[in-house]
Amino acid sequence: MFERFTKDARAVVLGAVEHAERMGAETVEEQHMLLALLDREGSRGSFALASLGLDRQKESVKEALAEARRRGGLSRAEVDALSGLGVDLSEILSRVEEAHGVGALGADGKDKGRGKGWWSGFIGGHRPFARGAKGLLTESLRIATAHKDRHIGDEHLLIALTSRPGVPAEVLADHGVTYASLRRVLYGGGEAKAG
Amino acid sequence: MTEATDLAERAGDRDPRIGLRAVSALRRLLEQLEAVQVRSARNQGWSWQEIAAELGVSRQAVHKKYGRQ
Numbered sequence: 001m002f003e004r005f006t007k008d009a010r011a012v013v014l015g016a017v018e019h020a021e022r023m024g025a026e027t028v029e030e031q032h033m034l035l036a037l038l039d040r041e042g043s044r045g046s047f048a049l050a051s052l053g054l055d056r057q058k059e060s061v062k063e064a065l066a067e068a069r070r071r072g073g074l075s076r077a078e079v080d081a082l083s084g085l086g087v088d089l090s091e092i093l094s095r096v097e098e099a100h101g102v103g104a105l106g107a108d109g110k111d112k113g114r115g116k117g118w119w120s121g122f123i124g125g126h127r128p129f130a131r132g133a134k135g136l137l138t139e140s141l142r143i144a145t146a147h148k149d150r151h152i153g154d155e156h157l158l159i160a161l162t163s164r165p166g167v168p169a170e171v172l173a174d175h176g177v178t179y180a181s182l183r184r185v186l187y188g189g190g191e192a193k194a195g
Numbered sequence: 196m197t198e199a200t201d202l203a204e205r206a207g208d209r210d211p212r213i214g215l216r217a218v219s220a221l222r223r224l225l226e227q228l229e230a231v232q233v234r235s236a237r238n239q240g241w242s243w244q245e246i247a248a249e250l251g252v253s254r255q256a257v258h259k260k261y262g263r264q
Contacts, residue, residue: 072227074220074223077216079220081216081220082220082224085217087221100235105231107234
């Protein structure tokens, strides 16, 4: 599959690994893919984002991602579902942060603060992709195939990101970037909406 | 009011989609809360054995999951 990735799509995948490393994350996740997509310039994906006005809102997107990390990476849909059960995440969050410091819930599970030992160089080289990020790569292939595009570009990664539930799609939608709006700017109007 | 809250209020726990999403969110929340508590216990000098006993799991299980430091 990777041989079909364009230069820009490969750069996004490598960039996502770098973002994950920089943030001390155990795995490469969809949020890291989004951050790497924002870094691209002169690609089809960045063209699509710019035509939806996102090039001027990158900082806002990054802040929204950071805020989502702070509440444990749960999407708003998940927070609402919890609240339907009577579980108030903001209450839990404030108690956890009171006892363990701001950002405690979003910190990576595996003893991040103390664990930066000699081994971290090795681990860094083999940072696995989380299930969601793998699914995203597969989905981008499916989308490219459906459009009879021979290559998988960063625009396919972007569309795939908006087609899957979760924090990245929510944050993008809050900034006017949705599955439908992306398809409109990339493939022209009048197409059937998401299946 | 968001769509999910609306749905939850209208359908209570009868809408499987909301119910399942809540379960999955709880599971993720649980994992993170566990990580916070284990980290805190380790920082306060607790042994893996003591942590495992409180969590009701084997020492090996908790060490495999959070060890490596």
